[in-house]
Amino acid sequence: DAGITQSPRYKITETGRQVTLMCHQTWSHSYMFWYRQDLGHGLRLIYYSAAADITDKGEVPDGYVVSRSKTENFPLTLESATRSQTSVYFCASSENSNQPQHFGDGTRLSIL
Amino acid sequence: GQQLNQSPQSMFIQEGEDVSMNCTSSSIFNTWLWYKQEPGEGPVLLIALYKAGELTSNGRLTAQFGITRKDSFLNISASIPSDVGIYFCAGRNPYNQGGKLIFGQGTELSVKP
Numbered sequence: 524d525a526g527i528t529q530s531p532r533y534k535i536t537e538t539g540r541q542v543t544l545m546c547h548q549t550w551s552h553s554y555m556f557w558y559r560q561d562l563g564h565g566l567r568l569i570y571y572s573a574a575a576d577i578t579d580k581g582e583v584p585d586g587y588v589v590s591r592s593k594t595e596n597f598p599l600t601l602e603s604a605t606r607s608q609t610s611v612y613f614c615a616s617s618e619n620s621n622q623p624q625h626f627g628d629g630t631r632l633s634i635l
Numbered sequence: 636g637q638q639l640n641q642s643p644q645s646m647f648i649q650e651g652e653d654v655s656m657n658c659t660s661s662s663i664f665n666t667w668l669w670y671k672q673e674p675g676e677g678p679v680l681l682i683a684l685y686k687a688g689e690l691t692s693n694g695r696l697t698a699q700f701g702i703t704r705k706d707s708f709l710n711i712s713a714s715i716p717s718d719v720g721i722y723f724c725a726g727r728n729p730y731n732q733g734g735k736l737i738f739g740q741g742t743e744l745s746v747k748p
């Protein structure tokens with residue numbers, strides 16, 4: 524039971540570069556979410572998706588792009604990375620809008 | 636935006652002691668969740684609560700959904716060193732679309748053997 528996996532686990536890149544964080548779940552959950560976790564801010568929702576081809580903004584969407592062409596994958600792209608996007612990124616999924624969310628182990632992203 | 640107030644922010648206790656932490660909201664929730672996060676890992680679900688007044692246990696952990704629907708608490712009995720981590724509450728507003736959760740700031744628990 525692989526669950527939900529994120530890749531890469533660690534990434535260092537430079538300001539202005541494009542970077543994509545991957546998220547894959549094996550549960551066939553309808554809902555998927557991207558959060559960033561920063562000291563002093565806790566977990567903040569970036570984007571979420573209710574199903575394939577349906578995405579919506581969360582609390583802090585600026586600077587990020589998502590897509591969901593397949594139910595099991597929900598990649599997050601930083602089109603032109605900035606230092607303020609240095610953070611730990613978590614992907615989560617849930618069976619539907621009423622069930623708990625289950626989290627991956629995160630991607631630690633550093634932007635120099 | 637909607638806020639969740641989680642307290643205490645940190646606790647440093649002796650092994651064997653009981654622990655209590657709580658979360659309060661400015662508005663009603665229809666779901667309360669409690670997660671634990673260890674270093675280098677994602678939050679792991681501990682307990683889910685869906686009805687006001689509900690009391691649910693998971694081993695040494697007990698959580699309750701407050702009667703007012705604006706609060707929840709988590710108790711850990713007879714703490715052990717592996718209880719160390721950050722505990723997060725999360726709530727779901729019945730008027731929020733998309734199953735979005737609002738998270739507390741976390742309670743960092745340290746247990747001295």
